[in-house]
Amino acid sequence: MQSFASKSNTIEKKPSKFRIKWFRVLHYIMLITLALIILGPLYLMVLTSFKQQVVIMSREPVWFFVPTVHNYQHIIEEEHFLRHLLSSLAVGLTSTVLTLFVSGWAAYAIARMKFPGRGLMANTTLVVRMVPPAVLTVPIVALWGAWELSLANGTSIFSGINNAYVSWINSTVLCTSSSYWLEAVCPLFSDGLTDGRLGLILFYSALNLPFTVWLLIGFIRQIPVDLEEAAIVDGATPFQVFNKILFPLLKSGYAVAAIFTFRIAWNEFLLALILTGRNSYTLPVKTTLFIRESGVQWGLIMAMGTLILIPPMLLTFFSARQIIQGMTAGAVKG
Amino acid sequence: MKESKNLRWIVPSIFILPAVIILVVGLIVPVIQAFYISFFRWDMGTPWTSAQFLGLDNYKRMLADEGVRTSIWVTLRYTFWTTTIEMLLGIAFALALEKPIKGASVFRTIFILPLMVSPVVVGLIWKYMLDARTGVINYYIEAIGKAIPFLQNFGFERHSFLGEPQLALPALIITDIWQWTPFIFIIILAGLQALPAEIMEAAFIDGANWLQMTLWVKLPMMLPLIIVTLLMRIIDVFRALEVIFIMTFGGPGQSTNVLSLKIYRTAFQSQDLGYASVISVILIGITFVLSLGILLYNNPAKVEGS
Incomplete structure (x- = not known):
């Protein structure tokens, strides 16, 4: 700013108001250029999702065309979109709730209580946060392979529970009637424990926990401790202190944590690919199945991509502030 | 807080136990398992009882393996270029656009968007844009080449970006830059705006110009933040594989086979679970060392407790 000012002072003597405005214009031009670079690819995706395959395959980019909802229609009517949407939602929401519930408690203990191993706990949390998901693939195959094998052979104590659960859920009124909606919902349950969703919930929670614990520790430390101390003097148990005093004050912290947990569970691909099956694929996995031997179904892929983008986009528009808070918490706070 | 001796142990354990269980079952046991399996020859699809103990043979094999060396080299190049360019661009944009301005929140919202998009979707969009036949990017490169024939000597013609060994990695790097530069930008911007105003004023009164302020006041004060951001980014690049997948x-060939993808391919294509675990151990080692670096700068336990 200063160097700009001194330069133009020597070359041309313009009133200072003009210089400031000129700088502003440059500022906006830069911002708009960056925004266009960011939005361009996303816009292209949404645009392409309304094109027919013929238009998509043309060598020149087509900006004006007769839009069609054929791609969306195909996905929803013939590709069991609803089933996979429910799968994604079930995994995403369950792991989010589980993670928040568990990490709130852990963060409270680490931030407010003194106990042996507290420092170690905090450090371990930070280090396991960095475990690459790819590392989990082999153990998952080992673990889940053994699990499914034992279920199939009936050698595990769990197989009895699982079979009973599956036959019970299948016999309920919910799943014996035959509307499309119910057909989509029932596979969510009827495959029981073996269709990978429970595994996904476990691994997403484990991958997200270190971050949410860390985040919530930061939030708890900003709350003055006096209130809690007063409550303890009045004879409140630690559980009452957490539920009645901290929990209400931590709402914004939970909001930030929820956004990040849900985002990862909703977008994740690798573990979902390994763990889920034909009936339980989450949306990102389902999308990649349109890359076929016979060719890439770009129209369907872009329609899926657009639909997958909707929840993160809504989150961005309605809670940009919380997202930034969460992102900077990792680096700035500590 | 005064608590009896019993309470000191029992209450914190109850609060922490659920988190510990999930972390142990979901992360720590699998990591230990990966270490353990790395000493065995175990093929996918065979029962664990048929696995064969090899001792350190898998590790010896890895040291002689050209593929792993290529993979590490690719990972290093990919990480170096993405993080360097992202940091430079992110810091430069943050410095240039630091001043508060009307409508900043709108732009900030737009800049967050790529971070929220699923890596799968990002990969698919860029795959489509870079497509040899129908890709938009190829169309414009060719158009420029046709308009200025001279530029055709410099490669302004249609390319199969993801199909040519020399171009595939740069294409992936550009994709990563598109998605993650905004992350650096937002963090550095937040850091800049949190710098204490008195120091800035003092430097300003002392007659420091913009360049001096940036080089000698702002950047040194931002250094810890910059280092932590860089380390976080490096670890994330090491961890990620979905876009490349x-x-x-x-x-x-092997031109974009980063380590984490190599694990997946060894396990699920070569069906060699023991060897995939060896590569996992290396990857864990690298990320572990890097995260210790973050710990030095940014330790949650170091801040005073109550």
Whole structure:
């Protein structure tokens, strides 16, 4: 700013108001250029999702065309979109709730209580946060392979529970009637424990926990401790202190944590690919199945991509502030 | 807080136990398992009882393995270029656009968007844009080449970006830059705006110009933040594989086969679970060392407790 000012002072003597405005214009031009670079690819995706395959395959980019909802229609009517949407939602929401519930408690203990191993706990949390998901693939195959094998052979104590659960859920009124909606919902349950969703919930929670614990520790430390101390003097148990005093004050912290947990569970691909099956694929996995031997179904892929983008986009528009808070918490706070 | 001796142990354990269980079952046991399996020859699809104990043979094999060396080299190049360019661009944009301005929140919202998009979707969009036949990017490169024939000598013609060994990695790097530069930008911007105003004023009164302020006041004060951000970014690049999985799946040849993808391909294509675990151990080692670096700068336990 200063160097700009001194330069133009020597070359041309313009009133200072003009210089400031000129700088502003440059500022906006830069911002708009960056925004266009960011939005361009996303816009292209949404645009392409309304094109027919013929238009998509043309060598020149087509900006004006007769839009069609054929791609969306195909996905929803013939590709069991609803089933996979429910799968994604079930995994995403369950792991989010589980993670928040568990990490709130852990963060409270680490931030407010003194106990042996507290420092170690905090450090371990930070280090396991960095475990690459790819590392989990082999153990998952080992673990889940053994699990499914034992279920199939009936050698595990769990197989009895699982079979009973599956036959019970299948016999309920919910799943014996035959509307499309119910057909989509029932596979969510009827495959029981073996269709990978429970595994996904476990691994997403484990991958997200270190971050949410860390985040919530930061939030708890900003709350003055006096209130809690007063409550303890009045004879409140630690559980009452957490539920009645901290929990209400931590709402914004939970909001930030929820956004990040849900985002990862909703977008994740690798573990979902390994763990889920034909009936339980989450949306990102389902999308990649349109890359076929016979060719890439770009129209369907872009329609899926657009639909997958909707929840993160809504989150961005309605809670940009919380997202930034969460992102900077990792680096700035500590 | 005064608590009896019993309470000191029992209450914190109850609060922490659920988190510990999930972390142990979901992360720590699998990591230990990966270490353990790395000493065995175990093929996918066979029962664990048929696995064969090899001792350190898998590790010896890895040291002599050209593929792993290529993979590490690719990972290092990919990490170096993405993080360097992202940091430079992110810091430069943050410095240039630091001043508060009307409508900043709108732009900030737009800049967050790429971070929220699923890596699968990002990979698919860029795969489509870079497509040799129908890709938008190829169309404009060719158009420029046709308009200025001279530029055709410099490669302004249609390319199969993801199909040529020399171009695939740069294409992936550009994709990563598109998605993650905004992350650096937002963090550095937040850091800049949190710098204490008195120091800035003092430097300003002392007659420091913009360049001096940036080089000698702002950047040194921001250094810890910059280092932590850089380390976080490096670890994330090491961990990520989804975009590469979608766009090239490590090809053509081995030219984009980063370590984490190599684990997946060894396990699920070569069906060699023991060897995949060896590569996992290396990857864990690298990320562990890097995260210790973050710990030095940014330790949650170091801040005073109550």
